[in-house]
Amino acid sequence: MSIPITLDRLSKSFQAGRTENQVLKDITLKFTSDESTAIVGTSGSGKSTLLSIIGILDRQTDGLFFLGERNVSKMKAGELSEVRFNDMGFIFQQYHLVCSLTVLENVLSPLMMRKVEFNKKERAVSLLERVGLKDHLHKLPSQLSGGQQQRVAVARALINQPAWILADEPTGNLDSAAGETILALLLELKEESGCGLIIVTHDMQLAQKMERQILIQDGEILTDERRAIA
């Protein structure tokens, strides 16, 4: 389950007409699943771009990305989508639930059209129980609070037992109590499942609850620290 992430001089540019906007510059980092990591930085510093590349939602323009021994930088589209499906559970600020599907169906949605060996429905129900939503299985997302919707997204991210949970501002739309519940849940689930956890956040208090804090500024790593957990 534990698969380290290695980024070696990773860069990302976006083309805007004739000009090239370099958003990530020579990022060299290693992540192991035994520690929880927060990526912090001001708006526009490149946090989401970096997390999207790690989550294989986007690709770097230069540099290397290894997942364990596998060179993700060299993979073709089909292989990338398999790695994304098998190893990455992504959580977004806006939850990104499908509004016409029930809570249970949303959690099962990543597995639709795919052959998987375990009992999907049983696992989805048990995950929803684990995140405190067992009485809401058949509701629509619109019938839930923001914090509950994010807990559905957490269960969905874990349905395929990913090696990594990647969360981009997972508490950004929530009040502080609901945000703390989500963060505590993510840290507990990380311990229970042995997966790695990387969170992007603006919230320094939240970042202090993680074992490692990486500060990114203008697409570069400014500091990379490990602190005692607050």
Ligand SMILES: Nc1ncnc2c1ncn2[C@@H]1O[C@H](COP(=O)(O)OP(=O)(O)OP(=O)(O)O)[C@@H](O)[C@H]1O
């Ligand atoms: N698809 C894109 N096309 C062009 N430029 C982009 C694209 N995505 C991001 N950028 C640019 O890359 C830079 C970094 O964006 P990114 O979303 O990674 O920042 P961020 O640190 O996550 O900011 P925020 O805290 O506001 O979410 C910004 O200047 C942004 O405009």
Ligand SMILES: [Mg+2]
């Ligand atoms: Mg962002």
